[in-house]
Amino acid sequence: AMAQIALSLALNPRPQPFVADWANPVNGTMVISFMQGPVADDPAIKLRTTLYNAAGEVAGFSNMGAAAIYHLKPGINQFSMADALQLRNLNLAGRIKAQLQRTGRLLPGQYQLQVEVTNTAGDKVRARQIQPFIIISYQLPVLTEPADGAGLKALVAQNIIIFRWTPVVPADQHGLPTYWVQVFEILPGQSPMQAFRGNRPVLNEPAMKGSTQYVWRPNLPMLDSTANRQVIWTVQTLDADNVPVATADMNKQGRSEPAVFNIIQPIAAKKEKQDQIKQP
DSSP states (O other): OOOEEEEEEEEOSSOOSBGGGTTSGGGEEEEEEEEOOSSOOOOEEEEEEEEEOTTSOEEEEEOGGGOOOEEOOSEEEEEEHHHHHTGGGEEEOHHHHHHHHHHSBOOSEEEEEEEEEEOTTSOSEEEEEEEEEEEOOOBOOOEEESOTTOEEEHHHHTTOEEEEEOOOBSOOTTSOOEEEEEEEEEOTTOOHHHHHHHSOOSEEEEOSTTOSEEEEOOOOOOOSSSOOEEEEEEEEEEOTTSSBOOOSOGGGTTBOOOEEEEEEOHHHHHHHHHHHHHOO
16 A cells, blocks of 8 residues: 655766766666555655675765655656765765765775665665675876886987877776876986975976877977986876876875986087097
8 A cells, every 4th residue: 555666776887986976977877766555655755875895894874864855756756876875974984984085085996885765764664775886996007108217319309209108997987088297307416206206397298188198399408518317207197077096095196107217418428528538
């Protein structure tokens, strides 16, 4: 005699990592079907959400006392995955909570989202469904050219330097990434990482969206008679939303392991040596 309630979670198995974006249709939809029985039934419901981690442990749960009350209409009632997750009403703990508060993202890994439709008192479950999903941990690009330890001739490097790298893995299904090429000159007395962390970049430009190559025409004075120049470079990978891709170490901010190369000046060095020999 009671009304029939059916719950369907169409959750994207690889939703956007920023949970505030789960209202976007790309992350899926939640549908609650309500069929009234011969005896009128209360259409008011609440949702109980439970988030499980890869080990099957509870990573988050909704506060039923503060959960919103929905009044179902006969037939199909459609909701976003943000309604299913109930972010503002979700109690999280540990590293997941700290990560979410700091970055707005869930930690990379495997999860299960369980949603239960209950009465307003929360003591009677009318429907339940659970869906797995994964927050991807991306493998950052590997710098291939100029390779670490490479030497570029100054005659060529003053006009053009070609940077190449591998693509981010796996491919982002939400859109093409943007790769920013960042180059720092290592000044005398500096270590490469000191220059990388402290110097202003001499180049900080995006490659064409999705491209894994950038052609730089530096127009820098590289043909003086000083010693060889040393340069450190990296690529910062931004996702379709122009934020650093999620990796196991979020402190990297999407930056690949840097590489160091030298701009060598054999002609200038040879001339300088000859001049020294000619001196009386």
